[in-house]
Amino acid sequence: xxxxxxxxxxxxxxxxxxxxxxxxxxxxxxxxxxxxxxxxxxxxxxxxxxxxxxxxxxxxxxxxxxxxxxxxxxxxxxxxxxxxxxxxxxxxxxxxxxxxxxxxxxxxxxxxxxxxxxxxxxxxxxxxxxxxxxxxxxxxxxxxxxxxxxxxxxxxxxxxxxxxxxxxxxxxxxxxxxxxxxxxxxxxxxxxxxxxxxxxxxxxxxxxx
Amino acid sequence: xxxxxxxxxxxxxxxxxxxxxxxxxxxxxxxxxxxxxxxxxxxxxxxxxxxxxxxxxxxxxxxxxxxxxxxxxxxxxxxxxxxxxxxxxxxxxxxxxxxxxxxxxxxxxxxxxxxxxxxxxxxxxxxxxxxxxxxxxxxxxxxxxxxxxxxxxxxxxxxxxxxxxxxxxxxxxxxxxxxxxxxxxxxxxxxxxxxxxxxxxxxxxxxxxxxxxxxxxxxxxxxxxxxxxxxxxxxxxxxxxxxxxx
Amino acid sequence: xxxxxxxxxxxxxxxxxxxxxxxxxxxxxxxxxxxxxxxxxxxxxxxxxxxxxxxxxxxxxxxxx
Numbered sequence: 001x002x003x004x005x006x007x008x009x010x011x012x013x014x015x016x017x018x019x020x021x022x023x024x025x026x027x028x029x030x031x032x033x034x035x036x037x038x039x040x041x042x043x044x045x046x047x048x049x050x051x052x053x054x055x056x057x058x059x060x061x062x063x064x065x066x067x068x069x070x071x072x073x074x075x076x077x078x079x080x081x082x083x084x085x086x087x088x089x090x091x092x093x094x095x096x097x098x099x100x101x102x103x104x105x106x107x108x109x110x111x112x113x114x115x116x117x118x119x120x121x122x123x124x125x126x127x128x129x130x131x132x133x134x135x136x137x138x139x140x141x142x143x144x145x146x147x148x149x150x151x152x153x154x155x156x157x158x159x160x161x162x163x164x165x166x167x168x169x170x171x172x173x174x175x176x177x178x179x180x181x182x183x184x185x186x187x188x189x190x191x192x193x194x195x196x197x198x199x200x201x202x203x204x205x206x207x208x209x
Numbered sequence: 210x211x212x213x214x215x216x217x218x219x220x221x222x223x224x225x226x227x228x229x230x231x232x233x234x235x236x237x238x239x240x241x242x243x244x245x246x247x248x249x250x251x252x253x254x255x256x257x258x259x260x261x262x263x264x265x266x267x268x269x270x271x272x273x274x275x276x277x278x279x280x281x282x283x284x285x286x287x288x289x290x291x292x293x294x295x296x297x298x299x300x301x302x303x304x305x306x307x308x309x310x311x312x313x314x315x316x317x318x319x320x321x322x323x324x325x326x327x328x329x330x331x332x333x334x335x336x337x338x339x340x341x342x343x344x345x346x347x348x349x350x351x352x353x354x355x356x357x358x359x360x361x362x363x364x365x366x367x368x369x370x371x372x373x374x375x376x377x378x379x380x381x382x383x384x385x386x387x388x389x390x391x392x393x394x395x396x397x398x399x400x401x402x403x404x405x406x407x408x409x410x411x412x413x414x415x416x417x418x419x420x421x422x423x424x425x426x427x428x429x430x431x432x433x434x435x436x437x438x439x440x441x442x443x444x445x446x447x448x449x450x451x452x453x454x455x
Numbered sequence: 456x457x458x459x460x461x462x463x464x465x466x467x468x469x470x471x472x473x474x475x476x477x478x479x480x481x482x483x484x485x486x487x488x489x490x491x492x493x494x495x496x497x498x499x500x501x502x503x504x505x506x507x508x509x510x511x512x513x514x515x516x517x518x519x520x
Contacts, residue, residue: 135374139367143357152353153371156346157378160385167389188381199374206366250464255457261468265477272481311488319477326473424485431492438499447503 006092009054013093014100017050021104032109039108040118040169047097047122048158051129054093055154056147058085058137059204072208078201086127086134086197094126110173117172124185125165131189131196132157138203161188220297220437221446227430234427241420248413256410263410265323270414271421273316273337276344277379279309279425283351284376287369299365300440302372303355304432308425310348316341336387343382347375361440 024042025035062068071081101122102115110118136154140146168181249267256263283305290299320338321331332338351372358364441447458464467474 132374135370139354139370140357143354145357149353149357152346153350156343156350156382157374159343160378160381163385163389184385195377199370203367203370206363206370209363251457255468260470262470262473264467264474268477268481308488311484315481315484318480322473322477326470428488428492431496435492435495435499438496438503442499442503 009057009092010096013050013054014096016053017046017097017100018104020046020049022107025107035108036110036173039105039110040114040166040173042108043101043104043118044122044125044162044166044169047101047126048129048155048162050097051093051126052133052151052154052158054089055133055137055150056140058089058134059141060137060146063141068204069208072205078204079197082134082138082201082204083197086130086200089134090127090130094122094130098122098126110169114169114173117178118169121165121168121181121185124182124189125161128161128185128189128192129158131192131200134200135196135203138200138207141204141207161185164188220300220441221444223297224434224437227434231427231430231434234423234430238420238423238427241416241423245413245416245420248409248416253409253413254407256407259327262323262326265319266410267413267417269316269319269323271418272312272319273341274418275421275425276309276313276316276341279305279312280344280348280372280379281376283309284369284372287365287372291366291369291373296362296365296440297437299369300433300436301429302368303365304429304436305425306348306352306355307432308428310345310352312421312425313341313345313348317345334390336383336390339386339390340379340383343386344379347379351375 021042024038028034028038059068062071072078074081098119102119105115105118133150133154136150136157139153140149143149164181164184168178168185171178171181245267249264253264255261283302286298286305287302289295290297290302317338320341324333325331351368354371355364355368358367438447465471465475
C-alpha cells in the first residue's frame with residue numbers, strides 16, 4: 001500500500017517536472033541558442049516546483065491517520081524521525097529529478113560538461129529543497145489552503161539554491177569555473193542538514209499542540 | 210524613575226499604556242513629517258546630476274530602511290514570544306508585519322518611479338531591488354501563514370518560526386542575489402553613491418527616517434491594541450472597560 | 456528660493472510625474488493603512504460594547520429569575 005503510494009508520488013512528481021520543462025520550448029520557440037541559454041534556469045525552476053509539489057503530503061498522511069501523534073510521544077528523538085521523513089521525501093521527489101535532468105538537458109542541447117554539472121548541482125541542491133520545504137510543510141499542517149501557503153513560505157527561501165544551482169550550470173556553459181558554486185551549495189546543504197530537522201521538529205510540535 | 214516592566218507585559222496594562230503613547234508618537238510623526246517635507250522641498254538644493262527627481266529619496270530611503278528594520282524587529286519579538294511564551298511580544302510581531310510590508314511596497318514603488326527617469330527603466334534586476342522584492346514575499350508569507358491559522362497561539366508560534374527562518378535567510382539571500390547580479394554584470398546602479406550629498410539633503414532624509422519611525426510606532430501600537438481587544442474580548446478586564454474608553 | 460512659482464514647484468524640473476507619482480501613492484498607502492486600523496478599532500469597540508450589554512443583560516436575568 002505504502003509502496004504503491006510512493007510509486008504514484010514518484011511518477012506524479014517526475015511527470016510534472018518533464019511537462020514543465022517541455023512547455024518552455026513551446027512558449028519560447030525552438031531557437032536552440034535561446035533554449036541553451038535558458039536551460040539551466042528552466043530546469044532548476046522546474047525542479048523547485050516539482051519538489052515543492054509533494055511537500056503537502058510529507059506529513060499530512062501521517063497526520064490524518066494519527067501516526068504523527070504517536071511519533072511525537074514516542075521515545076526516539078523527533079529530530080531523527082523528521083530527518084528520516086526528509087530523506088524519504090528526497091528519495092521520492094528529489095532523486096528522480098536528478099536522474100531525469102540529463103535527459104531533459106539534451107532536449108535543450110546542453111553540452112556533456114554542462115549536463116554533468118547540472119546533474120551534480122541538482123544532486124547537491126535537491127536535498128536542501130526537501131530539508132527547507134519540510135519546515136513549511138510542518139508549519140502548514142492541517143491549515144486550510146495549505147498547499148498554496150507552502151509555496152508562499154518556501155519559494156523565497158529556495159532562491160539562494162536556485163541562484164547557485166543554475167549559476168553553476170551557466171558558469172560551466174560559459175567556460176568559467178564552478179567550484180565556488182559547488183562549495184556554497186555544499187555549505188548550504190550542511191547548514192540546513194543541521195538546522196532544518198530541528199526547526200521542522202519544533203514546527204511539528206507547534207502544529208500538533 | 211523605575212518602571213515595573215512585568216506590569217506592562219500584561220496585555221491589559223499594555224493596552225492602556227499604548228493608548229497614552231499613541232497621541233505622543235502621532236504628534237511627533239506629524240511634526241517630523243512636516244519638517245522633513247519642508248527641508249526636502251524648500252531647503253534642499255537641486256541635485257546637479259539628477260535635477261529635481263532625486264527628491265523621491267526623502268520617502269524612498271526611509272521606506273527601504275524601515276522595511277528591513279521592521280522585519281528584524283518583528284522576528285525579534287516573534288522569537289521572544291516563542292522562547293518565553295509571552296503573548297504580548299507575539300501580538301507585537303503580528304502588529305508589525307503589515308506596516309513592514311507596506312514600507313516594502315512603498316520602497317519598491319518609489320524605486321520604480323525614481324528608476325524610470327534616472328535609468329530609463331521601471332525595474333532593474335539589481336541586488337538591492339531584488340532583495341527588497343524577496344523581503345516583500347517574506348512579509349506576505351508571514352502574514353498569510355498567520356491569517357490561515359485559526360488558533361491564535363499556534364499562529365503566533367508558527368509565524369515566529371517562519372520569521373526566524375526568514376531573518377536567518379535574509380543575509381544569505383542578499384549576498385547570493387548580489388553575487389548573481391555581479392556574475393551577470395547587470396545594470397550597475399551607482400546613482401545612490403553620488404559623490405557628495407548636500408547637508409540639507411542628508412538632514413531632510415534623516416528627519417524623514419525619524420518621521421517614518423515614529424509613524425510606525427504609532428501605527429503598530431494602534432494595531433497591537435486592536436489585536437489585544439480581539440484576543441482578550443472574553444476576559445473580565447475588557448468587559449470592565451468603559452464604553453467611552455478610546 | 457528654489458521655486459519661482461507654484462507651477463515651477465509642481466513641474467519639479469520636468470520630473471513632476473515621477474516625484475508626485477511617488478509621493479501621492481505613498482501618502483495614499485499611509486492614509487489607507489491608518490484608516491483601516493482606525494476602522495478596525497471602531498468596529499471592535501462596537502462589538503465589545505454589544506457583548507458587554509449582553510453580559511449585563513444575562514446577569515440581570517439571573518438576578519431576577
